[in-house]
Amino acid sequence: MATDCISPILDSKCKQAFRRRLLAWYAKHERDLPWRKSQDPYRVWISEVMLQQTQVETVKPYFLRFLKAFPTVKNLAAAEESQVLRLWEGLGYYRRARGLHAAAKKIVAEHGGQFPRDVATLQTLPGIGRYTAGAIASIAFNQRAPILEANTIRLLARLLAYPDDPTKSVGQRLLWAMAEEILPRRDVARFNQALMELGSLVCTPTQPKCDACPVARNCAAFQEGLQNEIPRASVKMKFTDVREAVVVVRKNGKVIMRQCGPDERWAGLWDFPRFGIESEGPLFVEEELVAKVRDQTGITAKPGSLLTTIKHGVTRYRITLDCYTAQYKSGRLKGAMRWIRPAELAELPLSTTGRKLANRIIQSASGN
DNA sequence: AACACGGGGCG
DNA sequence: CGCCCAGTGTT
Incomplete structure (x- = not known):
């Protein structure tokens, strides 16, 4: 040979x-x-x-x-x-x-x-x-x-x-x-x-x-009887747990959405206001939600109920995503933020978590 | 060379 | 819950 x-x-x-x-x-x-x-x-x-x-x-x-x-x-x-x-x-x-x-x-x-x-x-x-x-x-x-x-x-x-x-x-x-x-x-x-x-x-x-x-x-x-050992496993990336929240801010039946920029996760897709959550305990979390919604959207809103919690993974992050509703109080939308009617939600490209949430909104808007 | 980038299927 | 999937592009 x-x-x-x-x-x-x-x-x-x-x-x-x-x-x-x-x-x-x-x-x-x-x-x-x-x-x-x-x-x-x-x-x-x-x-x-x-x-x-x-x-x-x-x-x-x-x-x-x-x-x-x-x-x-x-x-x-x-x-x-x-x-x-x-x-x-x-x-x-x-x-x-x-x-x-x-x-x-x-x-x-x-x-x-x-x-x-x-x-x-x-x-x-x-x-x-x-x-x-x-x-x-x-x-x-x-x-x-x-x-x-x-x-x-x-x-x-x-x-x-x-x-x-x-x-x-x-x-x-x-x-x-x-x-x-x-x-x-x-x-x-x-x-x-x-x-x-x-x-x-x-x-x-x-x-x-x-x-x-x-x-x-x-x-x-x-x-050589090595078919179960080869290929050698590659070093596995370990996950980091993070908590995030999305907030469905409502006003006259519309909700706030924005299009993700070209250099961020879900580029080109639309998403609800979304951010990391650091605080512990419902009172502190609510405070953080209000501040971060205002920071991101320009809107002051009052958080309502926890709609649902979704767990999903992106790259090395294991994300626990709390989805809240919130009611518009005051302020004007800033930057890339838009007020979107539920019917329009059906047409926008969303991530899987975004779509799950959007479906609930579309449901509740049309059904009951 | 190491990371970011999604989400679902399967044991 | 961890591993895997007809990889590419950026840093």
């Missing part, structure tokens, strides 16, 4: 056998996913961006709805950003939606509405990094471009029995090189998707189905 190979499967004969086994397996087990109906680069692009850090089952309904609203890159480029965000609502990582919209405009303006075909040019578009560029180039254009993402990191790490954290830069360098080494000359679109499919369906994070794996004989981890 050649000693300059990254792994046994990179020996050229083994490599060919590996590809053949993988493709044969994929021919049998390929899932029928909505974005596999065609190789239209627009559809591939939308799906790949939606799939960033988001599971296949979650993406399906969003993809179908999005494609119905914006069937082509021109439709997307011509859309209102708020409409794009509205269709993204609930999917998370909203910068992806803004990037998609900006990239669509750029493709129309600078590329005549035609998708770039090469990895380097694809990577100049917002929201398209090394993985997504490789995915579009290979899947839509069958270019010989490697990909590396959650499924294939795990798969390749096991094939190599790579003992360290494969998400660190050393491991990434190695695995990107391997992802390129194993690429076939043709059929790259199917090959790359087959790698991900195998990682997703067989080479799973826990309880990998090695007995059903077409390339178990190429897998160093399996040969």
Whole structure:
């Protein structure tokens, strides 16, 4: 066996056998996913961006709805950003939606509405990094471009029995090189998707189905019985607990909302007045609510009942969110704040917590 | 190299 | 409740 190979499967004969086994397996087990109906680069692009850090089952309904609203890159480029965000609502990582919209405009303006075909040019578009560029180039254009993402990191790490954290830069360098080494000359679109499919369906994070794996004989981890230890877990980020409050300030049936700025959480989405809570005890909390509502909105309001408490996580924060009502007393709205009617709430793009709250307001305004 | 960025699914 | 997910961009 050649000693300059990254792994046994990179020996050229083994490599060919590996590809053949993988493709044969994929021919049998390929899932029928909505974005596999065609190789239209627009559809591939939308799906790949939606799939960033988001599971296949979650993406399906969003993809179908999005494609119905914006069937082509021109439709997307011509859309209102708020409409794009509205269709993204609930999917998370909203910068992806803004990037998609900006990239669509750029493709129309600078590329005549035609998708770039090469990895380097694809990577100049917002929201398209090394993985997504490789995915579009290979899947839509069958270019010989490697990909590396959650499924294939795990798969390749096991094939190599790579003992360290494969998400660190050393491991990434190695695995990107391997992802390129194993690429076939043709059929790259199917090959790359087959790698991900195998990682997703067989080479799973826990309880990998090695007995059903077409390339178990190429897998160093399996040969050494290490499939449950590899890949080594990455250092986990620890959560910080924080308390936050949102306040539904009401006046003549309207509520105060604002659009989040470009450099903050939920950029482009609308939100209720929201802030951290430091004090303990209902009296001190009420005092803090009044002060922070006034500071943020310019309005003096009297806090009412605690509507609900929602727990959710954002990055490293574990947030306990208390939702209050409050009644307008005095003052004028400042900055980006707006009075919004309940009916308008339905049209604005909101975060998931914002939507939960908004639904209650819409309900109580229309129903009883 | 470390963080920020969401939210849901699953054991 | 902790881990994981078809990553990207900024610092």
